[in-house]
Amino acid sequence: MAQVIELRHVEKVYRGSPDVQVLFDINLAFEEGSFNSIVGESGSGKSTLMNILGTLDTPSSGEVVVSGQSIASMGRDKLAELRNRTIGFVFQFHYLLPEFTAMENVLLPYAIGRQGSHREVVEWADELFELMGVSKVKHNPASKMSGGQQQRVAIIRSLINKPKVVLADEPTGNLDSVNTAAAYERFRDINKRYGTTFVIVTHDRRIAEQTDRIVEIRDGRLLLDISK
Amino acid sequence: MGLPLRIAVRFLRSGKGQTALIVGGIAIAISVQVFVGLLIDSLQSGLVEQTVGNSPQVTIRSSEENVTISRWEDMVTGIASLSTVREVGVAASANAFVSKGNDSVPVLFRGLSPAAADGIYGISEQLYQGQGIQASGEVLIGRKLSEKLAITVGDSLQISTPGGTLVAYRIVGLFDVGVAAIDGGWVVANLRTGQSLFGFGDRITSIEVAVTDVFEADVVAADIAALLNAGKLEVTNWKDDNEQLLSALESQSLSNNIIQAVIIISVAIAIASLLSVTVLQKRRQLGILKAMGIKDRAASLIFVFQGLLIGIMASALGISLGLGLLYSFTVFATPGGESIIDFAVKPAFVLRSLAISITASAVAGLIPASRSLRLNPIDVIREG
Numbered sequence: 001m002a003q004v005i006e007l008r009h010v011e012k013v014y015r016g017s018p019d020v021q022v023l024f025d026i027n028l029a030f031e032e033g034s035f036n037s038i039v040g041e042s043g044s045g046k047s048t049l050m051n052i053l054g055t056l057d058t059p060s061s062g063e064v065v066v067s068g069q070s071i072a073s074m075g076r077d078k079l080a081e082l083r084n085r086t087i088g089f090v091f092q093f094h095y096l097l098p099e100f101t102a103m104e105n106v107l108l109p110y111a112i113g114r115q116g117s118h119r120e121v122v123e124w125a126d127e128l129f130e131l132m133g134v135s136k137v138k139h140n141p142a143s144k145m146s147g148g149q150q151q152r153v154a155i156i157r158s159l160i161n162k163p164k165v166v167l168a169d170e171p172t173g174n175l176d177s178v179n180t181a182a183a184y185e186r187f188r189d190i191n192k193r194y195g196t197t198f199v200i201v202t203h204d205r206r207i208a209e210q211t212d213r214i215v216e217i218r219d220g221r222l223l224l225d226i227s228k
Numbered sequence: 229m230g231l232p233l234r235i236a237v238r239f240l241r242s243g244k245g246q247t248a249l250i251v252g253g254i255a256i257a258i259s260v261q262v263f264v265g266l267l268i269d270s271l272q273s274g275l276v277e278q279t280v281g282n283s284p285q286v287t288i289r290s291s292e293e294n295v296t297i298s299r300w301e302d303m304v305t306g307i308a309s310l311s312t313v314r315e316v317g318v319a320a321s322a323n324a325f326v327s328k329g330n331d332s333v334p335v336l337f338r339g340l341s342p343a344a345a346d347g348i349y350g351i352s353e354q355l356y357q358g359q360g361i362q363a364s365g366e367v368l369i370g371r372k373l374s375e376k377l378a379i380t381v382g383d384s385l386q387i388s389t390p391g392g393t394l395v396a397y398r399i400v401g402l403f404d405v406g407v408a409a410i411d412g413g414w415v416v417a418n419l420r421t422g423q424s425l426f427g428f429g430d431r432i433t434s435i436e437v438a439v440t441d442v443f444e445a446d447v448v449a450a451d452i453a454a455l456l457n458a459g460k461l462e463v464t465n466w467k468d469d470n471e472q473l474l475s476a477l478e479s480q481s482l483s484n485n486i487i488q489a490v491i492i493i494s495v496a497i498a499i500a501s502l503l504s505v506t507v508l509q510k511r512r513q514l515g516i517l518k519a520m521g522i523k524d525r526a527a528s529l530i531f532v533f534q535g536l537l538i539g540i541m542a543s544a545l546g547i548s549l550g551l552g553l554l555y556s557f558t559v560f561a562t563p564g565g566e567s568i569i570d571f572a573v574k575p576a577f578v579l580r581s582l583a584i585s586i587t588a589s590a591v592a593g594l595i596p597a598s599r600s601l602r603l604n605p606i607d608v609i610r611e612g
Binding site: 051056082083084085099100108111112157 | 521522
């Protein structure tokens, strides 16, 4: 299987006095269609790793390859385009734009990239709203939804452009256990149906155990890499 | 283009109160700019109109004292053919005396062609008693002269010339043009009457010209001088005789322009600083949009559009307010029962104000736009 994202000898140092190194020689690749988790304690460097995987942050050394292309030589616009087409993000703090409705938020990645027909995208959004159980609030302003609803809408938004990979940072942090389980079932479902790669960052081992591969990171180093 | 505009609209709508305050504040500044601009412009036009509106702006006389002009008909036709000329009249005028009892009052007896009497001086329009001149032997006098001599329509007016001629005319009308020298010192008759009183024959004393643009009178005067090509004629224009008035008007225009420029600059600074605050307020949104792939240029366009939209709303409101102020001024500022200025909207001025203020607003949006360019999504994501 082809690799969707690959990190080669990636290190990250935050410059300051003193310098703080948060990632040490990370070599990691995710196959197309795989379902993965990254686990680690708070401060272990997993969020930094996630941001580098998502091309939002740049490594101090080493190489990041997305869909076979090294991003080192890409300018900001090219990277923005790559993110829009290839990567879906679910951030820990869900980050919906409060000025827009749920549906408008979901359609933003499409409005930015404008790939495919509008009608089909809206149908796809409707399907995802249905799947995530938030159809009733799809025309509500984002600011007038519960935390759980917002998180589900953020998940839908990450999927709208049918990205090759979804990077999710604690995507169910605001959901109760029943809804958390349901959300993972849906991730699985989408993973199987559309071959979307999932990389889920979590501190919850029980969630991680439901994925096909667990990567554990501690103090900026890969500790474990177990595939089922 | 579409998405940044949509986001800009939504950002402005989401902070309705803040947007209303920004638009209101800027609109007030623009309204002052429009009001002051139009007011000064109207006052200037009014002043110029009063000073030279009802008089010839270019006059052609003989360059020698007490010499009349003959063969003037071709000259009049030639001058009238200039597109910059509004009206050409001729006059046969000289000093004379009005005798009443033992009194003798000096006057200027003016024999005017109809074009001069009505087209230039507007005498018929200013008649407040009696009627216009129908025949030779009839004269009009001004309000002040009528009051001074206690004579009125229907009375006889005894005129004596320095040459010793004594003729009685009948007063048929009284005028009031609002200029003391004319209302108190002129006796107006038709051209033929003037010519025969002074024994000029067919000759005249001056050709008088009203031009289409009073501020171009010097240029028109030069054209006329070139056209007549006559060394014995002297062509004068009102600007040569009113240099002080002109320099006062120019200073006023300059100060007006400075006021306009200062207001526009303050509008631009206000918009730039207010939108810079918006960049900070919308940091999270910008970060997430950039993470989702919006390009830096499109993200910065959001702020240019916000500036533009604020500019359009504030300009529309400001211009309406400014015109409202001007209208109120014409209605309520009426010392002596008469409005100081007429309510006259100059579309060119209003459109220019609109264009300048909208452009300034969009340019002001460039400053916050450049700040948004530098925003890196990771900074927002890390903040949590």
